[in-house]
Amino acid sequence: MVEVKEKISADVLPLMEYFYTIQGEGFYQGHAAYFIRLGGCDVGCVWCDVKESWDASAHPLFHVDELGDRAKTSGSEIVVITGGEPVMYDLSSLTRNLKKRGLRTHIETSGVYPLTGNWDWVCFSPKKFKTPEPKIFREANELKIIVYNKSDFTWAEEFASKVKSSCHLFLQPEWSKEKEMLPLIIDYVKSNPRWQVSLQIHKYMNIP
Numbered sequence: 001m002v003e004v005k006e007k008i009s010a011d012v013l014p015l016m017e018y019f020y021t022i023q024g025e026g027f028y029q030g031h032a033a034y035f036i037r038l039g040g041c042d043v044g045c046v047w048c049d050v051k052e053s054w055d056a057s058a059h060p061l062f063h064v065d066e067l068g069d070r071a072k073t074s075g076s077e078i079v080v081i082t083g084g085e086p087v088m089y090d091l092s093s094l095t096r097n098l099k100k101r102g103l104r105t106h107i108e109t110s111g112v113y114p115l116t117g118n119w120d121w122v123c124f125s126p127k128k129f130k131t132p133e134p135k136i137f138r139e140a141n142e143l144k145i146i147v148y149n150k151s152d153f154t155w156a157e158e159f160a161s162k163v164k165s166s167c168h169l170f171l172q173p174e175w176s177k178e179k180e181m182l183p184l185i186i187d188y189v190k191s192n193p194r195w196q197v198s199l200q201i202h203k204y205m206n207i208p
């Protein structure tokens with residue numbers, strides 16, 4: 001890859017990693033997808049499993065052209081932009097670049113800054129540690145709540161009442177609490193069937 005020495009901009013973004021795998025969570029679970037994980041996050045979830053993503057300056061900068069070329073070469077139809085927290089950046093040039101190559105643009109975000117770019121699918125996963133921007137409620141195609149303790153069901157309903165009616169609703173146990181929370185989630189979904197269970201199946205498959 002060609003590392004660049006410019007400042008972060010819409011054309012130049014910090015890249016933590018990229019990989020072609022199976023989407024393990026949410027609505028597109030089971031689909032082949034190319035992931036671009038951008039560096040940088042200021043949300044601060046205590047249970048974050050990618051804390052090494054937080055410091056944007058720890059990650060090399062890449063042109064969106066290069067990111068687009070890599071994604072296209074993978075053979076994937078879907079490109080998922082994740083982080084870190086990708087909405088920290090202007091993503092309009094990146095999504096333009098991906099779409100120019102005929103790729104689907106998906107994002108996973110906690111929605112804490114206004115969303116930029118042109119998206120085919122928005123997975124909104126709010127976190128208790130930083131309040132999301134209200135505009136994301138209209139933009140979300142999928143609401144994914146990470147359940148870490150019992151009170152999170154009430155919190156999840158607050159967001160479900162704010163997103164558009166077509167938004168798909170998922171409850172996903174936080175990985176380290178899965179044994180404790182999954183039975184509660186199953187009971188909750190049986191009583192509230194507009195919600196669905198989401199599991200991190202990539203972790204069961206031992207893939208990234």
Ligand code: SF4
Nearest residue numbers: 041043044045048084
């Ligand atoms: S928003 Fe994501 S990357 Fe940021 S701290 Fe939370 S889980 Fe980690």
